[in-house]
Amino acid sequence: MTQTFANTPSPRYILLWDIDGTLISGGGAGERALEKTGQEFLHQHIPLHSIDYHGRTDRRISRMLFEHTGRQPTEDQVAAFASRYLEKLRHEITVSPEAHVKPGIRKILPLIDQHPKLAQGLLTGNLPEGARIKLEHFDLWAFFPFGAFADHAEERNELAPHALRLTRQHISPDFPPERLIVIGDTPHDITCGKHIRALTVAVATGHYSLRQLQEATPDAAFSNLEPISIFFDWLTQHTGTRIVS
Ligand SMILES: [Mg+2]
Incomplete structure (x- = not known):
């Protein structure tokens, strides 16, 4: 993993994705x-x-x-x-016949990847190699040049400060945490994002209902990310960055 963004060397916002239940399901x-x-x-x-x-x-x-x-x-x-x-x-x-990519993800990732002001990485409890195995299976690994993984921290809350440190090391030393957007399917993801004052997005495509996720008070909560225009409208509103889908 290079930990740099080839397409967007100095992104304004960085989306940090959880894997299981958010980008994909490994079908168990x-x-x-x-x-x-x-x-x-x-x-x-x-x-x-x-x-x-x-x-x-x-x-x-x-x-x-x-x-x-x-x-x-x-x-x-x-x-x-x-x-x-x-x-x-x-x-x-x-x-794993039930393994699948979550709604909207195959359309969203390439658009973020190509966007001049946005970049994306992983913020995941997976080990780096586990993340690679799961995402390569679906041809999604190449979208993530950057990530914070479970080899750096055992508790999820420690992962977010690690992601912020990596961002500051590789992008800019004063990158504000408010410009990180943590996206995940569990209250743990939301707590972890809030821990560093990142924007947080909950998506109910894992084991938690929309209502359970809303109780964790994320900045936004979606049933899923399809149609992608609803997610992009929220991004536009909160980042001032228009995304054409
Ligand atoms: Mg998850």
């Missing part, structure tokens, strides 16, 4: 890979729904699985768990 591939890795490491089947995993980072989820069996994993165990999980994910995503 990530969950199956985590459960199978859990089975291998912990010698028991722990259904992911028995832990509160939505919106958590992959590193945090692996730790929660260990803790579920009363164990505290070492750093080495968390790292070993991650690499085995990635191997399994690589397979699971290819045998």
Whole structure:
């Protein structure tokens, strides 16, 4: 990952996308890979729904699985768990008939990519390699030259300051957090964006209803991003940047 924007070297606003439930659904591939890795490491089947995993980072989820069996994993165990999980994910995503791209995403990403004042990156609990595996499967990886991932932080709230640091390092040292737009499908994404005073957009294409997401008081909440004109109208209003779709 280059961590620069070839098309837009000094963007005015940066959209930071969550992956699962927001850009795509892996059709349960990530969950199956985590459960199978859990089975291998912990010698028991722990259904992911028995832990509160939505919106958590992959590193945090692996730790929660260990803790579920009363164990505290070492750093080495968390790292070993991650690499085995990635191997399994690589397979699971290819045998996941329900995997799909969320409404509007295939149209929105190229338009943001080409926009002279906007850029986009990832703000995700996935490990970088996990993000690549999932997004390459749908030919979407190339839209993201930039991202904050779960290898930098275990708690999602730590990911947003990391994204801001990266932006300041690579774009401009005084880039204002209000010009980052965090988009996600869980209250965790919204809290994480608010943590750095970013604009926040909730989209109810994951496991949370529109109403549950509204309770987290995002700057905007959508059922999904289709028709894309509704999302772009909001962007225009809040960024003063017109997007022709
Ligand atoms: Mg998500």
